[in-house]
Amino acid sequence: MDYTEAWTVYSNSTVTGPEEEPEELCNLDPNPVEAITQTYIHGIICAFGLIGNLLVIVTYIFYKRTKTMTDVYLYNVAVADLIFVVALPFIIYNEAHSWLMGSAVCKMLRSVYSINLYSGMLLLACISGDRYFAIVQARRFFGTRSRTLIYSRLICSAVWVFAVALTLPTLIYTECVEEQNLWAGTVTVMCQLSFRTSQKAKLMKVLVPSLQMAIGFLLPLLVMVFCYSSIVYTLLRAHSTQRHKAVRVILAVVVVFIVCQLPYNVVLLDHTLSLFKERSCDAEKLKLKVLAICRSIAYLHCCLNPILYAFIGVKFRSHFQQIMVDLWCFSKKYIYSSRASRATTEVCISGFKTSDASNNMSSFTA
Template sequence: MVEYPNTVTPDYEYSTDDYPDGLCNMDQNLVDVNTQTYIHSIICAFGLIGNALVIITYTFYKRTKTMTDVYLFNVAVTDLIFVVALPFIIYNEQQSWLMGSVACKILRSAYSINLYSGMLLLACISGDRYIAIVQARRSFGARSHALTYSRLICSAVWMFALALTLPTLMYTERFEERNPGVANATVMCELSFSNAETAKLMKVLVPSLQMAVGFLVPLLVMVFCYSSIVCTLLRAQSSQRHKAVRVVFAVVVIFIMCHLPYNVALLTHTVSLFQLRGCEAEEIKLKVLAVSRSVAYLHCCLNPILYAFIGVRFRSHFKQIVTDLWCFSKKYIYSARSSRGTSDICISGRVSSEGFNNMSSFSA
């Protein structure tokens, strides 16, 4: 009988100590590795471009003048942290974690920070839009200090996300695991516990926090706020109300489509952690977890589109970025005289772009 350490994968997909007899020899490549690599590469590419453009826009072209601006900037930052960490996570998983223990802890914590901070910030955006549209008259005076409030809220969200990530940071370890019938040891980066009681507690506590704080609470806030916003918009005499309602509908539906499958699969797995399961059924469940997790990752690519680029004025800033990049590229192609003229055009274009007002929350 081979004894296994009290370990559990960061996404709570599989742990050898879940099986009393240790007879299940789970294939770690449950979903084709190449397919997952391609999907995650696309997520990284689009997520990196979209969120970087949001950050560049707010840094150089559009000042953060509203609470939603501050929230959007912070959402882009947390999504960017995750998409930067994701390629290293994929590489190390395929190469048996060549990087050290510090990188192991940091990379495994990146998803947890992104999950908590990103989802809570999306809830803050829906709350801000609710106050701005539904409670517009009552909140007029209070919103004069919007930037101060939003920065304090964002600081609190980041601190809360870091606190919730502490179990992952503390218990994640890089270690070698020897499997029966395999000559070479497998280097793993997983949650590791010194005793069974701690393992049982964390196996329930951490995924429960992910489902509650990272999905259920933001979903309830978004459903309440956006339902109230839709009712208010439908009563308003505006030619743009139908477009605004469609945007609200798209935000909620895409959020549910991306995160509900993974949370349902994670809940099913957590409930069955301490029950005897058949190997075949477990393999199917792990495949569902892997696929649904990739779908959840996709949301970090869609956030810039749903919350930023859909705004008319934000799109104008994006066009200005493209124009300026084109202008500055010509600087290295043409003569010094042409480059000076091009540079002047770029600068004047940037200055004019700063004169735009804030983007409407639901302009399309």
């Protein structure tokens, strides 16, 4: 999310008198090559995120009869990521073209990323907490986790409400703003944060990214580090042949989270701290370029979540294989003749029932 104007006045020299030339305008628009490259990257993220999160949702709804707390959290993470990847093409369009869809859609578009950030990151923290209680505190909570499934739904509801509440500043202050491109001689409509007074602009341009960094990154990171370090310690003490694989999976989860989110948050923090300082045009161009790259890396997390939290699990992979079999069977129904179609339908129904029969597994994340 960008917090700067497309056109800003920067000082490259000291003004010594009234006869000096006025400060030159700095064009912060990305060059065409960078814009096209970023569009392709976002398109790939959108495609893989759409497929992966849809598979998680389909598995949860149609192929998972017994649902655990982690399953509920995973389902909500997939929903949050799916909402974001569906909105991503509109975000790409807004960055490259004049906004034509009105103020209401503009507000919804700018709010989607914020809601996804807060809800997704907090739900990942909930998953780490659930695994902490299941492994580290297993004896204390033995026999009670299956009866607390309702609490996971309440926690998810609370996370969504909290995410929407934190997104209210973005929702309120996002507007369609006309910007004049002095180099091209055109006027474009941009969907971005806009403020009536400079005091409010200073407050919100610091408050919004600060909340994102504190609640959308630091809080989940601290929870994940505590929970997963305790889990790793417990697993290393246990005499289990699967402990090394479990430790590798946990390390992968933490490393991917840090690699995807840390660079963007560090750059965003530096960018926020320098918002109200005088910057040279070249330095600002470089900073915005790095911010755009780190933001794209952060977007990657929405298509990596299904792999890290679901596809790694043996039980989920078995459901995924059954989905592929069922899709193949049902596709043959529309290709072959009516006689072959009837035979194919019987196979598909049999396969689907087999999938249902295996739904007694406790979690597709294991």
